Amino acid sequence: MSVVSISSVNKIFGKPGENQTIALKDIDLQIEQGEFISLIGPSGCGKSTLLRIIGDLISPTNGTVLVNGKPAPQARENREYGIVFQAPVLFDWRSVEKNVQLPLEIMGKSPHERTARANEMLELVELNGFQKHYPYQLSGGMQQRVSIARALSFNPPLLLMDEPFGALDEITRERLNAELLDIWSRTKTTIVFVTHSIPEAVFLSTRVVVMSARPGRITQIIPIDLPQPRSGETRESPRYYELITQVREGLRGGEGMKE
Amino acid sequence: MSSSAEKVYSNRPAPKKDETRVSLFDRLRYYLPTIIIFFAVLLLWEVLVRALQIKQFIMPAPSSIFEAFRASLAQMIALGVYTGTEALGGFILGCGLGIAVALATARWTAARETLLPLAIAANSVPIIAFAPIMNNWFGITNQTSKMAIVAVITFFPMMINMTRGLTLVDPSALELMRSYAVNEWTVLREVRIPNSLPYMFNAFKICSTLALIGAVVGEFFGGTRDALGVYITQEAALFRFENSWAAIVIACLLGIGFYVLIVAIERLVIPWHASVRKTEE
Ligand SMILES: Nc1ncnc2c1ncn2[C@@H]1O[C@H](COP(=O)(O)OP(=O)(O)OP(=O)(O)O)[C@@H](O)[C@H]1O
Ligand SMILES: [Mg+2]
Numbered sequence: 001m002s003v004v005s006i007s008s009v010n011k012i013f014g015k016p017g018e019n020q021t022i023a024l025k026d027i028d029l030q031i032e033q034g035e036f037i038s039l040i041g042p043s044g045c046g047k048s049t050l051l052r053i054i055g056d057l058i059s060p061t062n063g064t065v066l067v068n069g070k071p072a073p074q075a076r077e078n079r080e081y082g083i084v085f086q087a088p089v090l091f092d093w094r095s096v097e098k099n100v101q102l103p104l105e106i107m108g109k110s111p112h113e114r115t116a117r118a119n120e121m122l123e124l125v126e127l128n129g130f131q132k133h134y135p136y137q138l139s140g141g142m143q144q145r146v147s148i149a150r151a152l153s154f155n156p157p158l159l160l161m162d163e164p165f166g167a168l169d170e171i172t173r174e175r176l177n178a179e180l181l182d183i184w185s186r187t188k189t190t191i192v193f194v195t196h197s198i199p200e201a202v203f204l205s206t207r208v209v210v211m212s213a214r215p216g217r218i219t220q221i222i223p224i225d226l227p228q229p230r231s232g233e234t235r236e237s238p239r240y241y242e243l244i245t246q247v248r249e250g251l252r253g254g255e256g257m258k259e
Numbered sequence: 260m261s262s263s264a265e266k267v268y269s270n271r272p273a274p275k276k277d278e279t280r281v282s283l284f285d286r287l288r289y290y291l292p293t294i295i296i297f298f299a300v301l302l303l304w305e306v307l308v309r310a311l312q313i314k315q316f317i318m319p320a321p322s323s324i325f326e327a328f329r330a331s332l333a334q335m336i337a338l339g340v341y342t343g344t345e346a347l348g349g350f351i352l353g354c355g356l357g358i359a360v361a362l363a364t365a366r367w368t369a370a371r372e373t374l375l376p377l378a379i380a381a382n383s384v385p386i387i388a389f390a391p392i393m394n395n396w397f398g399i400t401n402q403t404s405k406m407a408i409v410a411v412i413t414f415f416p417m418m419i420n421m422t423r424g425l426t427l428v429d430p431s432a433l434e435l436m437r438s439y440a441v442n443e444w445t446v447l448r449e450v451r452i453p454n455s456l457p458y459m460f461n462a463f464k465i466c467s468t469l470a471l472i473g474a475v476v477g478e479f480f481g482g483t484r485d486a487l488g489v490y491i492t493q494e495a496a497l498f499r500f501e502n503s504w505a506a507i508v509i510a511c512l513l514g515i516g517f518y519v520l521i522v523a524i525e526r527l528v529i530p531w532h533a534s535v536r537k538t539e540e
Contacts, residue, residue, distance in 0.1 A: 057434050077440045089431045092531050093453040102449070106439045134531050 001069050003158055003190045004031035004054055009063030011049055011216075023049045025215035027063070036184055036191045038201035038208045040247065046216025047194045048162050054192060055081055055160050067158060079107065081158040082151030082189075086166050088143035090135040096146050097122070097131035103154045121149035124183055141172040148180070152187065159191045166196065173197075177204060181230055198251070202243045203230060210250040220250040319501040327501040328508060339509045342474050342487040345402050346513070349409020350470040354463065356410070357417025365425040365451060366443055375422060382415035390477045399481040409473040413466040420462035424455025457532045460525040467517040475510055 011024040023046045031037050039047045052058045053065055056072040067075035075081065082103075090099045100118040109117070122128050125145035135143055144164060151159060165173045177200060184191055195201050201208045202224055210220040224243055226234055234240055301321045307313070308320040315323070328335060364371040390408050397404035428450055436446050478488025487506050494502035525534075 052434075055438060057437055076438065079438075079440055081438065083435065083438045085431045085435075087429075087431060089429060089435055091432070091450070091453065093456075093529070103439055106441055106445065106449075136531065136533070 002030045002066070003033050003035070003068060004029070004192070005064075005066040005069075006030075006050075006054070007064050009050075009053060009060045009065060011046065011053060011058075012061045022215035024053070024060070025217045027216075027218060029209065029218065029221075031190060031192065034188055034190055036181075036204055036206045037193065038205040039192065039194045039211060040196070040198065040201045040208055041211030041216075041251065042213050043196075044216075045211045045213035047211060049216065050211075051160050051162050051192060051194055054158075055083055057083075075158075079103070079154065080156055081160055082154070082156040084144075084147050084151045084159070084161040084164045086163040088135070088140075088147040090143055090146055090150075092135055094135075095131065096127065096133050096135070096138070099135070099146055100149045100153050102150060107154060117153055118149075121153050122146075124152070124186075125149045125179065141168050141176065144168065145176065145179075148183070152183065152189070155187070157190060159189045161191065161193045163194050163196065165200070173200070178231075180204065185229060198244055198247050199235075202226075202240060202247060203234060208247055208250075210247060212251075219253060222246055222250060316498050316500045319504055323501045324504040324508065327499075328505040331502070331505070335505060335509050337485065338487045338490055338506060339513055341402070341485045342405075342471075342478065342510070343513050345405040345477075345486075346409055346470040346474040346517070348402070349406035349473060350413055350466055352406060353410035353413030353470075354417045354466055357414045357462070358421050358459070360418050361421035361425055361455075362447075364422065365447065371422060371426070375419065378415050378419050378422075382419060386412045386415075387473060387476050390473075390480050393477065394480055394482075400483050405474050405477040405482070405486075408477040409470045412469045412473040416465050416469065417459075417462045420458045420465075421455055424458030425451045428454050456529050457534060460521065460529065460534075463521045463525075464518060467521055468514060471510060471514045471517065 006027055006029040009024055009027040010022070012020050012022050014020040027050060039050060041047055049058070053060050054067065054072065056065075056076040059073075065072040067080055070078070091102070094102065097115070097118045100121050101114040104114045104117060119128070119131070122131060125148055127142060127145055127149065130138065130142070130146075135146070138146065144167075148164070151161075165176050168176065180191075181204060183189075193201075193204060195204075203226075205224050208222045208224060209218055210222065211217065212219045222243070226237065226239060226243070304318075305321050308318055319327075360374070364374055387408070389411065393407045393411075394404045397407050425447075432450050432454075433446065436450060441449075475488040475491075478486040479492055482489045484490060484493065487510055491503045491506045491510075494500070494506070
């Protein structure tokens with residue numbers, strides 16, 4: 001059974017008769033357990049919209065989205081996914097550890113379990129020792145790691161990430177990419193990851209979903225057959241460059257199809 | 260080898276307990292210029308009044324104001340307590356209601372969208388003009404009438420600010436809460452209320468000033484001689500201006516004290532907010 005199963009999903013913003021935007025058109029996508037899927041495409045092609053539909057933050061105009069075999073709203077009620085936005089979205093009034101514990105508090109876990117779990121997660125994102133800090137005392141990259149720790153804290157089977165490293169510099173981004181892959185291999189979480197960076201998509205993913213705009217649709221799905229685990233060497237292999245070229249051409253092809 | 264491990268950890272400082280507080284010395288140093296300017300102005304005032312031989316009823320010298328103040332200290336304190344009680348009572352009532360209405364309408368967009376423009380309109384009206392009406396309704400010699408004025412004056416800024424704080428929330432924070440499938444009450448408790456606290460303290464500061472203006476000006480329109488506003492007008496009518504000035508000093512002290520108290524509470528309650536926190540220089 002697929003973790004995410006999307007069939008014939010359309011999303012139209014705006015009421016009939018008004019200025020309508022066809023954000024997504026005829027989207028079909030199956031995501032299997034343990035996959036790392038990247039969504040890539042030009043700005044406005046509906047990547048965020050698709051991610052938000054998977055997470056039931058908005059509903060599709062028509063079509064079905066199943067998460068672990070259940071309709072997306074049901075999966076949301078069951079708290080089956082963690083979400084990471086482009087901005088860290090930490091609560092200023094909570095310390096780092098309290099931010100990570102937020103979902104656990106909501107789910108009624110005991111204080112003891114919460115602390116243990118938060119410490120474990122902060123260890124995972126290499127922020128041990130920052131438990132009592134407040135968000136304003138951290139750098140942007142550290143804040144984003146806290147938000148990843150928060151998303152992972154309750155062990156969601158699905159992780160949705162919308163350009164989580166978009167605002168970071170290249171070096172921090174590469175380090176967090178390596179960290180994310182490490183987390184992914186350890187937690188066996190399925191990840192759907194939105195990015196604008198072709199190398200990032202190729203380096204991280206098991207499959208890259210190439211989208212094009214107006215109307216937003218999937219033009220190509222490129223399997224990434226680079227060996228696991230990925231490392232610095234991966235970035236130097238000829239196959240890595242071949243795949244980058246392939247994705248780039250996929251993106252161009254999508255552009256070319258525009259009238 | 261252990262030193263390298265330590266080094267890694269020394270890069271990750273444990274937060275200092277009072278990182279958000281400022282030491283007494285720092286604070287003194289920070290306020291020193293203000294204090295110096297304050298006394299310099301007093302001195303200049305004194306010198307000018309004497310040098311230009313300005314008449315008492317136009318501008319008494321600081322020394323004679325101080326003398327009047329000292330001579331009737333007990334009475335001054337009693338005046339301050341009387342009017343301070345009115346200001347505080349009205350402040351609590353007005354702000355309390357403002358917060359309550361804002362919380363009640365936070366959930367109902369329709370109610371909020373009808374009430375807020377009205378509140379903003381009401382807030383731009385010089386409410387103090389209603390003081391004689393309040394005196395008429397609640398009794399002119401009564402503290403209640405002044406509290407009513409203060410309550411009306413402080414209600415609107417509090418309600419408007421609080422409503423903003425409860426509604427101007429990061430949309431992503433709301434989506435995050437939605438992803439946890441929580442109810443509206445949890446969103447209110449975890450996101451909207453904490454988000455509104457800086458707005459609330461802002462309103463407290465505005466309202467503390469308004470409360471004293473409301474109480475004193477309300478008293479200008481009548482009341483017993485226990486009241487600051489009445490005392491100021493009566494002593495002025497009797498050409499004992501240094502007494503009026505001494506009472507004005509009391510009003511100033513009340514206002515400053517009120518404000519400082521709010522700032523102190525703010526520091527305790529929202530140490531994480533940008534207006535309060537102190538980053539290392
Ligand atoms: N709430 C909304 N109301 C109306 N139109 C919307 C809304 N959200 C998105 N859209 C439209 O849907 C289209 C897709 O938007 P979306 O945010 O999914 O793009 P994206 O691929 O994530 O772009 P980017 O890479 O810039 O983040 C855009 O044309 C956008 O204008
Ligand atoms: Mg987007």
